[in-house]
Amino acid sequence: MVIQESMSIQKKLEVLSDAAKYDVACTSSGIDRKGNGSGMGNSIAAGICHTFSADGRCVSLLKVLYTNECIFDCKYCINRSSNDIARASFTPQEIAELTMEFYRRNYIEGLFLSSGIIISPNHTMELILEALRLLREVYHFNGYIHCKAIPGADPVLIEMLGWYTDRMSVNLELPTAESLKELAPNKNRKNILKPIRQIQLGRKGNREFLGLPDFKEQPKLIIEGTPDHDIKEIITSDTGIVPFKNKTLGKRRFVPAGQSTQMIVGATKETDYQIMSVAESLYDNFDLKRVFYSAFMNVNQDIRLPSTEQGPPLLREHRLYQADWLLRFYGFQAMELLDEERPNFNILLDPKCDWALRHLELFPVEVNRADYYTLLRVPGLGTNSAQRIIMARKSAVLDFNDLKRLGVVLKRAIYFITCNGKTMYPIKMEEDFITRQLVALKDQIPHGIDKDITYRQLSLFDDVNFQIDSRIKTRQASI
């Protein structure tokens, strides 16, 4: 398609927000920053959602691409170079003005800027850098900025960008090096991991320089991850990573809200176990704030990729997010939830229920005595409920009515807890019984993403492993 030089800003926004929508991260969280009294903007650590689009996702930032022109040809991407689509590019001035005017009207919490790769990674990064410099230094924008680092760009550019942004992310795209090579031939896993490592070291150096505490929120029960080959290589040899220098930049902070990444789920044959292990080693080794999972959509109708005519694998994505929370806030490890023999999550049960049913020997748990991490392992109890229970039991012995009053949701938990040694109803501690009860709960599979489960008529020959006996086969052949 011919690139129109005089495209209206309306049309550009249309093209470039359309192209950016497949990026998952749109959070504005991780950093508390007061207004500075002169510029415009502040930031709140919890993040603020400004609206919710028709797909129900939070819109917090003005999420656009700088350009959707791209020299790369990744098979899954709508903007790949071999696609014949409308292409457009903003100018740094346009980005800065749009952000400021939207921000004044409280449409957005800040800017999320990503980009296709135009001419070269370095050239693209320079354009992005110019847009952010305008925003921060000319318009004195003090709100949230999330920016993508382009893999393969010069480390100096990545560092310069880091001083302007609150959060940076480099997309891992696919869990393993093989599938990356297959679907994104121009990308290289080590090139992706290098900037992640650089940003991690930069953040660490900056925090030490400013004397900020270096906190890891959740102590893991056992830290014995097995990072894959590439990750191990990147974290042990810091080759090609520019050592971070503590420049006298006053109190400026380097990527204060941390970094995130994103993986596509369902485009390649990786199992949930592989995906979770990669996510876990990213959290453990690179100090990532978030790993996002994006259900694959065959936007290019590419014959080499799985079809998504039935809709994207949203339920699988949902289960991965549930497990991700278990890793980050509940002290679980990937190898507890899944293993080589059972490499995928149960469709019908959430990962925690599934885990608990395989470990009934640990239950029931006494609510009035169990410690925080034990409570967290009870299906149906989250961090809020567990904290409330711990607080409330200081001044009273809790019974089931108290739990209800505290807002603890009991429909899953009743099978796994006792109050003063009693369960709520007489309950058989038997796997089949509890499984039946849990599967019957309606919210096990959230509304709107249940379309990839299909029902079929039961039949006498419903055994999945049903195979014709070889002896019968030969006999049939002889007849």
Add this chain to the structure above:
Amino acid sequence: MMKYVYLCDNSIDGIFTAIYQAWASRYGHANIKIEAKCENSKYSNIELFAEYIMVNTDPSLSEKVSNSIKKKISREAFEMVCRVALSDFEGKADLIYRFLILGFASGNSIMENISQVVVNQMLRINKNVSNEVHHLLGFIRFSEQENGLLISVIHPKNNVLTLVTPHFADRLPNEKFMIYDDNRKVAAFHIPGNSWVIAQVPELNQKILEEIPEYEDEYRALWKTFFDHIAIKERINPKLQRNNLPLRFRGDITEFRNSNTV
């Protein structure tokens, strides 16, 4: 025993004054009930065998109550009490009274006694108000006028204007803005260089809501374009959208409105 009902203004000062007077009366906590005059007059259930006492709001008495809450319980408890006083919960004045009876007796540990019925209800209302405030930080939309004034009209359930405005004063220090609570006919004003103020505006000039400069329309159109194009078709999920963004807010949100007024 005779029952005494203290009828006070529906404001933090009003409720605190009533609490001070009720406490000082020595009628006994069990014989006292405090009622705030409700903002929407659907409530008028006068009790027969009770003596009604009208409370005139007195800032000096109210300050005494605030100081003792901060001193005897905690700053955190004071903030919670204020948020409950700003809520639209009908029995809030009496609930605060019951909470303070417990709180003054046991000090800050009352905040941890969350299975206690009164404390629990306070926490719930507190959370409800905080949630609405947090929602509005995102859902408020400003429209610019010809003279550069940013205007926003909201219809909140609770009286949240005093809780919402500091955020915007901090965020937009160089902007003139006004946030108008259409349910209570109250507005918050901010002018650069001054601290923000709250004022009663019984009748807002409708004209200023309708006269919108052309460039304002353009930015709205741009925003709507962005909003429409950021959704992924294959994942459309109205139920999830409604869960996250309840319908009651949508009347005031630019991208969900068709008309061109503020």
